[in-house]
Amino acid sequence: MKPPVFKYLAPASLDEAVAALADDEAKVLAGGQSLVPMLNFRLLAPSLLVDIGRIPGLDYIKDNGAAGLRIGAMTRHHSLETSELVRQRFPVLNAAMQYVAHLAIRNRGTIGGSLCHADPAAELPGLMLLLDAQLVTTQRTIAAVDFYQGTLDNVLAEDEILTEIQLPALPAGTGWGFEEFARRSGDFALTAVGATVADDVRIAVIGAHDTPLRLTKAEALYPDMDAVVAAARDAVSPNDDLHASADYRRHLVGILTRRALESAT
Numbered sequence: 660m661k662p663p664v665f666k667y668l669a670p671a672s673l674d675e676a677v678a679a680l681a682d683d684e685a686k687v688l689a690g691g692q693s694l695v696p697m698l699n700f701r702l703l704a705p706s707l708l709v710d711i712g713r714i715p716g717l718d719y720i721k722d723n724g725a726a727g728l729r730i731g732a733m734t735r736h737h738s739l740e741t742s743e744l745v746r747q748r749f750p751v752l753n754a755a756m757q758y759v760a761h762l763a764i765r766n767r768g769t770i771g772g773s774l775c776h777a778d779p780a781a782e783l784p785g786l787m788l789l790l791d792a793q794l795v796t797t798q799r800t801i802a803a804v805d806f807y808q809g810t811l812d813n814v815l816a817e818d819e820i821l822t823e824i825q826l827p828a829l830p831a832g833t834g835w836g837f838e839e840f841a842r843r844s845g846d847f848a849l850t851a852v853g854a855t856v857a858d859d860v861r862i863a864v865i866g867a868h869d870t871p872l873r874l875t876k877a878e879a880l881y882p883d884m885d886a887v888v889a890a891a892r893d894a895v896s897p898n899d900d901l902h903a904s905a906d907y908r909r910h911l912v913g914i915l916t917r918r919a920l921e922s923a924t
């Protein structure tokens with residue numbers, strides 16, 4: 660399949676990109692690893708693609724000291740996977756990156772693209788909920804937990820661009836776990852669960868709801884594992900599809916929540 664005809668613009672600044680997005684049939688192009696397949700399948704037909712890949716200053720991972728890390732929206736998945744800073748400060752993020760697609764896709768795909776695409780089975784959106792990320796755009800700062808509205812749907816305006824992801828530091832000694840189940844290596848998750856245990860307990864799930872989800876009720880029941888697992892299973896509303904039934908996905912949520920929490924503990 661080939662994409663429908665579109666115009667292409669590669670602005671040199673964010674201001675120019677935002678101005679181009681005033682055309683309400685325009686779409687931001689980042690790594691193209693989700694957008695281009697959607698064009699090829701004719702699921703979208705934007706008249707203009709605004710390529711933000713040539714705008715300087717959007718690809719970085721910066722140590723923000725006690726405040727954590729700042730990550731530019733155009734940072735590639737592969738940079739997250741291989742960053743020593745990420746490995747040291749957020750080992751759960753480093754560990755989860757191996758599950759994101761295949762190397763060729765990780766070389767092109769960006770953190771901003773994955774977060775904005777809002778696939779409920781994608782790893783990075785769930786991790787942003789787990790890590791209490793703040794998402795900085797050309798207009799405002801949004802807590803990751805308020806960013807998702809539904810499958811492939813986020814709260815950004817048509818002319819709003821995600822520019823930076825801020826990850827608040829985890830307390831020293833935070834335990835973590837990330838457990839994913841997919842049919843083949845590199846496939847989207849049927850379900851995955853991330854957990855951290857420190858002064859507070861956090862659990863986030865992907866692939867089992869129309870958005871990534873923080874399991875706040877289950878978190879409050881820790882350390883009663885059976886109660887946590889029961890609450891986690893109750894919190895999700897999984898899809899039935901070609902790959903797995905809703906019941907099976909709910910079953911996986913329970914198993915993976917227990918395993919992720921045991922690792923974190």
Ligand SMILES: Cc1cc2nc3c(=O)[nH]c(=O)nc-3n(C[C@H](O)[C@H](O)[C@H](O)COP(=O)(O)OP(=O)(O)OC[C@H]3O[C@@H](n4cnc5c(N)ncnc54)[C@H](O)[C@@H]3O)c2cc1C
Nearest residue numbers: 687689690691692693694760768769771772773781782821
């Ligand atoms: C075969 C295959 C397997 C994959 N497997 C996985 C997987 O297992 N796990 C996983 O998480 N992902 C997977 N992906 C998706 C991959 O991670 C994508 O790279 C990612 O979802 C999108 O990032 P991108 O930079 O390519 O964004 P693009 O495709 O360029 O854009 C995606 C969407 O986000 C919007 N957008 C992009 N950047 C911004 C921004 N800064 N501000 C506002 N809007 C923006 C675009 O307009 C578009 O709507 C897979 C993809 C393929 C092709």
